[in-house]
Amino acid sequence: MTRRWMRAAPVAALLVAVVVAAAVVLFARPGSGSAPAALEAATSRHGVRLVVDAARAGTTGVDVEVSGAPDVDEVRIEPAMPHMGHALPPIPAQRTGDGRYRAAEVPLDMAGQWELTVVVDDARGAERVVFPLLISG
Amino acid sequence: MRTTEKTIAALLLSALATLCGGALALADGAPAGGDVHVAQTLGDRELTVVLRRVDAVPGPLRVDVITHEGSAPGELRLRVARPGGGGGPEAVVALGATPGPHHGTLRVDTAGPQELAVDDGERVALIPFVVPVAVMSPAEGLTYRGFVAAGLLLLVALGTAVTARHGWVVLLPAGGFVAALAVAVTAALLSASTPAPPRPGEDVDATEDAVRDPYSVQRPSTSDLSRPPVTLLLRAGSTGDALDLELSLTDGASGRPVDDLLVHDDALMHLVVVTPSGGLRHVHPVRVSPGEYRARLRAPEPGHHAVSAEISRRGGGVQLLRSPTGFDVPGTPVDPSSPPAAGARDVNGTPVDVAVTGARAGEPTTITARVGTTADLQPWLGMVGHLIVVGPLPDGEPVGDAAQRAPVWAHAHAMVPLTPGATGGPPDETVAAYGPVVTFTHTFPLPGRYRVWVQNQRDYALVTTPVLLDVGAGEGGTP
Numbered sequence: 001m002t003r004r005w006m007r008a009a010p011v012a013a014l015l016v017a018v019v020v021a022a023a024v025v026l027f028a029r030p031g032s033g034s035a036p037a038a039l040e041a042a043t044s045r046h047g048v049r050l051v052v053d054a055a056r057a058g059t060t061g062v063d064v065e066v067s068g069a070p071d072v073d074e075v076r077i078e079p080a081m082p083h084m085g086h087a088l089p090p091i092p093a094q095r096t097g098d099g100r101y102r103a104a105e106v107p108l109d110m111a112g113q114w115e116l117t118v119v120v121d122d123a124r125g126a127e128r129v130v131f132p133l134l135i136s137g
Numbered sequence: 138m139r140t141t142e143k144t145i146a147a148l149l150l151s152a153l154a155t156l157c158g159g160a161l162a163l164a165d166g167a168p169a170g171g172d173v174h175v176a177q178t179l180g181d182r183e184l185t186v187v188l189r190r191v192d193a194v195p196g197p198l199r200v201d202v203i204t205h206e207g208s209a210p211g212e213l214r215l216r217v218a219r220p221g222g223g224g225g226p227e228a229v230v231a232l233g234a235t236p237g238p239h240h241g242t243l244r245v246d247t248a249g250p251q252e253l254a255v256d257d258g259e260r261v262a263l264i265p266f267v268v269p270v271a272v273m274s275p276a277e278g279l280t281y282r283g284f285v286a287a288g289l290l291l292l293v294a295l296g297t298a299v300t301a302r303h304g305w306v307v308l309l310p311a312g313g314f315v316a317a318l319a320v321a322v323t324a325a326l327l328s329a330s331t332p333a334p335p336r337p338g339e340d341v342d343a344t345e346d347a348v349r350d351p352y353s354v355q356r357p358s359t360s361d362l363s364r365p366p367v368t369l370l371l372r373a374g375s376t377g378d379a380l381d382l383e384l385s386l387t388d389g390a391s392g393r394p395v396d397d398l399l400v401h402d403d404a405l406m407h408l409v410v411v412t413p414s415g416g417l418r419h420v421h422p423v424r425v426s427p428g429e430y431r432a433r434l435r436a437p438e439p440g441h442h443a444v445s446a447e448i449s450r451r452g453g454g455v456q457l458l459r460s461p462t463g464f465d466v467p468g469t470p471v472d473p474s475s476p477p478a479a480g481a482r483d484v485n486g487t488p489v490d491v492a493v494t495g496a497r498a499g500e501p502t503t504i505t506a507r508v509g510t511t512a513d514l515q516p517w518l519g520m521v522g523h524l525i526v527v528g529p530l531p532d533g534e535p536v537g538d539a540a541q542r543a544p545v546w547a548h549a550h551a552m553v554p555l556t557p558g559a560t561g562g563p564p565d566e567t568v569a570a571y572g573p574v575v576t577f578t579h580t581f582p583l584p585g586r587y588r589v590w591v592q593n594q595r596d597y598a599l600v601t602t603p604v605l606l607d608v609g610a611g612e613g614g615t616p
Binding site for chain 1: 494495500501503549550552554555576578579580612
């Protein structure tokens with residue numbers, strides 16, 4: 001009886017391992033929403049990298065890294081929901097370092113497809129880059 | 138042996154009970170649809186008709202009629218019928234002198250497209266709506282049937298195991314059990330990601346068949362559900378101290394009457410009229426027959442009026458129809474009044490303070506209005522505030538004529554803040570808990586002098602605040 005059990009044990013262990021692996025493969029999803037979302041785009045004078053702290057409905061911090069032409073006067077973020085025909089007042093981003101800006105409180109209160117327009121203002125005028133951003137509920 | 142047979146009989150009976158239970162489970166489900174709010178300018182009254190969700194057919198349809206400040210007391214007769222079906226049972230709603238909700242209950246016998254007739258004794262407004270039924274997706278049906286089959290086959294397998302002489306016979310029902318279980322589990326996992334069918338009444342026409350089984354609707358060969366633009370024809374007829382506007386909507390391609398308007402921002406049609414003196418009327422014409430709408434304007438001014446209508450066709454987006462003609466009221470026009478620019482003012486007893494930041498063409502301009510002193514604004518047309526923009530307007534000209542040629546007519550909203558975890562849809566007009574600060578952001582495409590109007594609801598009265606706004610040239614000059 002014991003010997004028979006000894007023979008069955010590895011088979012049972014293997015079965016359990018296969019079931020667990022199958023469950024992991026079936027139900028594991030790549031994480032989304034709570035992780036920071038990073039987006040990049042470029043204008044004729046600047047490269048812009050946008051990092052949204054949490055792409056979930058609610059108020060979130062947004063970091064903007066601007067490369068390329070120096071002497072940037074101001075960076076603003078203009079959030080809008082094209083589907084709703086709704087635009088928010090522009091939010092100025094504070095300079096936190098060389099080419100780095102941060103808007104600490106961007107109220108993206110509704111889940112859905114947003115557009116964050118980053119305005120980079122310098123002596124030659126304003127440049128706009130539009131970042132599509134999906135906000136989960 | 139006799140005991141075994143009894144056991145099998147008992148098992149089969151219980152299986153039958155499971156099957157019946159399954160069939161009962163098929164019949165229920167989450168109720169479909171929600172409340173429908175429709176603003177109606179019926180005669181001299183501005184009403185909001187709220188059709189509450191119908192939970193069961195046949196069953197009651199509760200209708201709330203919300204009256205506003207200045208609404209005369211009286212009676213409304215409500216009827217519900219299939220389109221073209223004539224009269225059904227009536228309900229009488231007595232409108233009191235105090236503005237607020239008034240209730241009536243009707244009975245709905247069948248699911249499908251229906252019309253609610255609102256009769257004030259002079260005119261009958263017909264509001265089309267759809268009584269939905271809870272439907273189950275094919276994947277959900279497969280899940281139920283798969284589990285029922287798996288249960289039955291398990292019983293058969295058990296029965297076979299007890300009675301069969303050869304062991305391999307058991308493999309047949311057992312294999313079937315595994316297959317049925319696999320089908321049920323797969324369908325259950327996939328049902329969440331099955332695309333929803335086109336919504337009858339919203340994406341496609343609400344026929345009886347489409348409402349009863351939306352999955353039977355053949356999707357059009359293209360994913361483009363949109364329809365041709367609409368032509369707006371306008372006639373104005375005077376009736377004493379009021380003006381009756383007759384609006385006909387025809388299809389821009391076929392020329393036939395357009396009778397597929399959706400309730401958009403709580404109305405079938407938002408009609409905006411700019412008067413010669415610079416006043417704004419925002420009314421909601423009632424549908425009297427397919428493609429025919431009527432609205433009454435009180436105290437019309439002599440002179441030219443500019444008109445636009447915001448509508449949304451089934452399967453399409455929102456369109457702004459600007460009447461190329463407008464309409465004229467005979468008489469000598471009064472001199473246009475010039476509203477104050479940003480700052481504090483009093484609007485019919487409500488203190489309103491308007492602040493503007495930006496005001497340069499091509500850049501977002503933020504207009505902030507503080508209406509009243511406490512958070513007591515009510516949602517009007519589903520929004521805390523509406524901003525209507527007309528311009529740029531040349532000086533020294535009647536505003537109606539200038540607005541007729543104005544390149545920009547726009548309409549922005551201040552939305553009701555979302556309440557996390559709230560259920561049952563957005564709040565209705567009876568909730569006076571918003572504001573007092575309402576904010577709009579709009580990018581003016583051209584520099585110049587605009588007239589904007591901020592509209593809010595407070596104490597069931599509409600507060601319309603006119604503002605004169607000068608928009609400067611943008612950084613890059615005029616585009």
